[in-house]
Amino acid sequence: MKEHIGVVPLGEEVPALALEVIAANITEYYKWPADILPLEPVPESAFDEVRMKYNAGILINMLDALDFGGYSKIVAVISRDMFIPIFNYVFGQAVQGGHLALISLYRLNRNADGSTPSTSLIFERAAKLALHELGHLFNLFHCNETKCIMHFSGVIEDLNTIPFYLCRDCARRLPRSPDFS
Amino acid sequence: MEPKLRLMIVDDELIVRESLLYWFRKYGYEIETAASGAEALEKIEQKPFQLLFVDIKMPGMDGLELLERVKKEYPDTLVVIITAHGSIESAARAMRAGASDYLLKPFKPDQLSLVMEKILSQQKIASDYHYVKGCLDQITRFDNIIGQSPPMEKLYTLILEVAQSDASILITGETGTGKELVAKAIHAKSLRAQHPFIAINCGALPDTLMESELFGHKKGAFTGADHSRKGFLEVVSGGTLFLDEIGDISAKMQVDLLRALDDKTIFNVGSEIPIKVDFRLISATRKDLEKCIQQGEFREDFFYRINVIRVHLPPLRERKDDIPLLVDHFMEKYSHETTKHVDRIKSDAIALLTSYDWPGNVRELKNVVERAVVLSKSRTLTVEDFSFLRPAHTSQSTPQTLKEVEEAHILKVLDEQNWQITRSAEILGINRVSLHKIIKRSNLKKRA
Numbered sequence: 001m002k003e004h005i006g007v008v009p010l011g012e013e014v015p016a017l018a019l020e021v022i023a024a025n026i027t028e029y030y031k032w033p034a035d036i037l038p039l040e041p042v043p044e045s046a047f048d049e050v051r052m053k054y055n056a057g058i059l060i061n062m063l064d065a066l067d068f069g070g071y072s073k074i075v076a077v078i079s080r081d082m083f084i085p086i087f088n089y090v091f092g093q094a095v096q097g098g099h100l101a102l103i104s105l106y107r108l109n110r111n112a113d114g115s116t117p118s119t120s121l122i123f124e125r126a127a128k129l130a131l132h133e134l135g136h137l138f139n140l141f142h143c144n145e146t147k148c149i150m151h152f153s154g155v156i157e158d159l160n161t162i163p164f165y166l167c168r169d170c171a172r173r174l175p176r177s178p179d180f181s
Numbered sequence: 182m183e184p185k186l187r188l189m190i191v192d193d194e195l196i197v198r199e200s201l202l203y204w205f206r207k208y209g210y211e212i213e214t215a216a217s218g219a220e221a222l223e224k225i226e227q228k229p230f231q232l233l234f235v236d237i238k239m240p241g242m243d244g245l246e247l248l249e250r251v252k253k254e255y256p257d258t259l260v261v262i263i264t265a266h267g268s269i270e271s272a273a274r275a276m277r278a279g280a281s282d283y284l285l286k287p288f289k290p291d292q293l294s295l296v297m298e299k300i301l302s303q304q305k306i307a308s309d310y311h312y313v314k315g316c317l318d319q320i321t322r323f324d325n326i327i328g329q330s331p332p333m334e335k336l337y338t339l340i341l342e343v344a345q346s347d348a349s350i351l352i353t354g355e356t357g358t359g360k361e362l363v364a365k366a367i368h369a370k371s372l373r374a375q376h377p378f379i380a381i382n383c384g385a386l387p388d389t390l391m392e393s394e395l396f397g398h399k400k401g402a403f404t405g406a407d408h409s410r411k412g413f414l415e416v417v418s419g420g421t422l423f424l425d426e427i428g429d430i431s432a433k434m435q436v437d438l439l440r441a442l443d444d445k446t447i448f449n450v451g452s453e454i455p456i457k458v459d460f461r462l463i464s465a466t467r468k469d470l471e472k473c474i475q476q477g478e479f480r481e482d483f484f485y486r487i488n489v490i491r492v493h494l495p496p497l498r499e500r501k502d503d504i505p506l507l508v509d510h511f512m513e514k515y516s517h518e519t520t521k522h523v524d525r526i527k528s529d530a531i532a533l534l535t536s537y538d539w540p541g542n543v544r545e546l547k548n549v550v551e552r553a554v555v556l557s558k559s560r561t562l563t564v565e566d567f568s569f570l571r572p573a574h575t576s577q578s579t580p581q582t583l584k585e586v587e588e589a590h591i592l593k594v595l596d597e598q599n600w601q602i603t604r605s606a607e608i609l610g611i612n613r614v615s616l617h618k619i620i621k622r623s624n625l626k627k628r629a
Contacts, residue, residue, distance in 0.1 A: 086287055087289065152290075
């Protein structure tokens with residue numbers, strides 16, 4: 001198995017630059033090499049016609065059935081809105097300690113007051129979201145420390161305020177990257 | 182990291198259970214799920230949960246009924262109700278029934294986050310409360326002696342009084358009443374508290390070894406004495422020497438100790454050099470030393486020397502009000518030691534323990550609770566966990582003469598009938614006047 005992280009776009013509308021920013025930040029902050037993998041189509045069967053959103057749990061299950069060529073962790077990126085049955089929406093979803101995470105860019109391009117953020121801020125939010133969900137794949141839990149990427153972001157402003165990096169406690173729990181092993 | 186919470190999601194819909202399960206796993210909480218109210222109650226019976234997320238609409242026992250059962254039987258467990266839009270009325274009912282909060286599903290992730298923040302803060306308040314309660318519990322304890330019944334209150338006062346003097350103390354009481362604990366408490370409250378407390382069980386040591394242990398010996402004093410050794414009377418210097426089962430020491434040892442107490446001087450075995458010693462003697466016995474004196478088994482002069490102050494410990498059957506407090510204490514102690522979650526006891530089990538005579542006193546109660554905790558398969562001790570106890574146990578102080586047997590039986594019936602003379606007389610098969618006469622003649626009194 002490759003000791004690399006795969007970043008997978010789900011659907012053609014995912015901006016290529018967003019994928020590059022995500023991959024670069026994974027390598028920068030987690031010191032794990034990240035590769036952008038070929039596009040996968042959006043599994044339409046995950047669309048819930050009542051909620052008009054995609055079921056994140058079904059998307060994860062579908063991704064699980066795909067072969068990603070032995071990448072140890074996968075971060076999939078989608079531009080559609082996602083939910084899980086108990087929540088109205090989710091920014092991202094990951095299997096704690098597993099190998100699949102999924103983030104949605106849908107709610108990142110709007111501020112809480114309805115205004116449109118700059119493109120750089122949207123990409124910054126996307127990168128933070130990917131780092132956060134990837135942290136769960138490394139079996140990191142939500143952290144109380146507000147200056148930590150593993151601090152829970154319930155609303156969009158939270159993503160603006162959390163940093164890119166892990167606090168010292170969470171950093172200690174992060175497994176060593178292949179570069180250091 | 183958030184504090185480690187143990188929580189349970191109770192919902193008949195698998196998808197909801199799984200959604201919340203995955204969500205809470207991200208916080209590192211210990212989490213379980215239940216598909217029905219009955220399954221949830223079964224799980225709570227096995228181990229404690231701090232928080233339950235309960236769906237209102239479930240087949241069989243619904244969420245409200247579960248909430249009521251939980252709040253009645255496990256009031257420390259917090260419950261958050263999950264309900265669908267449109268059932269806000271039942272949410273309000275749930276809040277009145279003691280729910281900590283409610284969530285209308287589907288909800289936003291940050292709403293759940295806010296509820297959790299509120300719950301954790303409630304938990305902190307509860308934990309602070311338990312801390313304060315723990316401090317208050319200390320008030321019901323006196324240097325590890327547990328009890329708040331009138332005889333124990335008297336004992337605490339006596340301990341404080343006698344601790345201030347330096348006179349020898351004789352602690353009497355049946356086996357298992359905590360004589361050594363009381364000796365330690367007296368030492369801890371005395372001016373000698375900064376110096377050693379040494380306890381010796383006289384019944385466990387043969388005479389020759391006892392002499393060497395107490396007085397020390399010179400090298401070559403006897404076969405095997407290949408080096409000199411200080412005795413406890415010297416080592417305890419400035420402190421308190423506790424001699425348990427003093428009634429078991431030989432006549433020669435009584436003389437030697439009497440001399441040491443009078444002269445404050447000892448000699449090592451095999452030496453003629455006097456050594457000054459400074460200690461306070463606390464002795465204890467389960468024997469009736471006055472009777473031993475009459476039978477020539479104990480020296481009268483030594484008895485008066487060690488019995489300057491007498492502290493008598495009541496048997497457990499005379500302070501049954503303390504049994505629930507003691508049971509709580511031992512349950513907590515052995516739950517902690519065995520890492521089992523046994524923190525509750527049914528009222529009929531307490532009633533059984535209270536009806537028992539406890540011939541082995543607190544030590545026996547301690548062992549019984551330990552056994553029950555170790556063997557218990559749930560967090561609640563029930564009557565079945567104590568089925569090995571025989572309720573009609575006779576106490577150690579079984580009367581010997583026919584008159585004593587008669588008096589003891591009359592007293593037992595009177596106690597059982599709460600001293601209602603007419604009813605007691607009926608049970609005893611005598612008339613009221615006769616019963617009054619017996620009470621007066623035998624000086625029978627209502628027990629505390």
